[in-house]
Amino acid sequence: MRTYLECYPCFLRQALEASRIAGLDPDQAHQVMRQVLELLKGLDPSQTPPLLGDEIHRLVRRLSSNPDPYRQIKQASTAQALGLYPRLKALLDEAEEPLDTALRLSIAGNIIDLAIGREYDLWETVQLVLQQPFAIDDSAELREALERVDQVLYLADNAGETVFDRLLIEELDVEVLYAVKGGPTLNDATREDALQAGLDQVAPIVSTGSDAPGTILKRCSEAFRQRFDRAELVIAKGQANYETLSEQGPRLFFLLQTKCPVIAQDVGVPLGSIVLKQG
């Protein structure tokens, strides 16, 4: 997905939020804003938005001398989601269509996303998403693909959401590789975050080799790119993975909530939709 003019104000908003979370003083925050203005001036609109997001978070990490400003937030998100795990597991045990419910839960977990908004009630979202009709529902195609392949490459999104991914992986009858970021960016899940959520109990955890938001293939490791190229089926969670991989073809299935109006428009659904879309 390209970068739209509507993304410009949002980049500045995210830069300011990240500066505050990293504890930058007003002069440093001003410095971040000025540098983001410069980056925006030179922006190539054909590039995907997370490429600039990466620059912004890198800048904030450098100026704050804090390699992981979202660490506490991520730990709290994971702990909150783990607190729901028994109730979510019970929901699945009672479900008539466990895979459908698990897919919905995995999308419900996508509400955990600090890049967009900080107000959410996780359990309320779960209830809502279990009832909400899909705006795009390619789950039949996904089921069919799951029958066909030996392995799924599962691209994680945020810490906390990982717990919901774990529930889905527990319902899948196929080997899953769970791919997390190679280093901290925003509240994206790293190996450490995935371990806190217990993902190692259900899947080997692999690294994209990149600490950029989404999956920017040219910033991933050679090892991950080979894995990605070989994958017969990729489940990609969240908006940033959609933004960075939307052109990668039908091997990919995107599971997300459209929390950003620009992404919603690009996907072709209303804001606030739940989406299971084949690439």
Added chain:
Amino acid sequence: MRTYLECYPCFLRQALEASRIAGLDPDQAHQVMRQVLELLKGLDPSQTPPLLGDEIHRLVRRLSSNPDPYRQIKQASTAQALGLYPRLKALLDEAEEPLDTALRLSIAGNIIDLAIGREYDLWETVQLVLQQPFAIDDSAELREALERVDQVLYLADNAGETVFDRLLIEELDVEVLYAVKGGPTLNDATREDALQAGLDQVAPIVSTGSDAPGTILKRCSEAFRQRFDRAELVIAKGQANYETLSEQGPRLFFLLQTKCPVIAQDVGVPLGSIVLKQG
């Protein structure tokens, strides 16, 4: 009021909205955004936000070759408010405290503000504001001042809101000069808009001599500045007049709704408050 870092994304959002309303093509809108990025880089944070707002809307008017892109919106807002006029007048006729009700109505009219958000239901807002407690209520001081002076300088805000101003002016037992913008900017009321709302039936209409949002004194005419300096009592409507005149002392009374989180914080009240504040 100074410009905060939180204003930066909002300026870009406003620039994009103005570009769309003025019908700029994508290349022109991109040009506007790039120029606003340049203006933001050089911004002196001690200046008031409407100074940059002025530059943005000037730029959009120039690029679109449209001296009044908000004309239709303003006319529709005024027509909508005029449609409510008989019901609002009836409310005042039945009011136990007509001046209090008229002050509240004038603040209710301040919801008409395209710089912030486009979704509003005017009548619902009226009902709400009539019940809502003031976050700051200097109406006792205002009443006292109204007893003391011979004339009020009333600084208009947006087209449509003018109709609510008219209702307040009809309740005042003192001569009022109604000051409108010297030329179109955003949806701010000009003489033409004030005439559509029937303000000439209740007060002489004077011009600030400036087509900037708010009241940026150094951009006003010499004649208006003299009028402003001589005024014993000034009623200043809306956020932009607060932003540009908040340091002008106790002759000023600000009537506004805090629709912007930064202004709410500067005033020291929650977002969405109704405020009657002495300078």
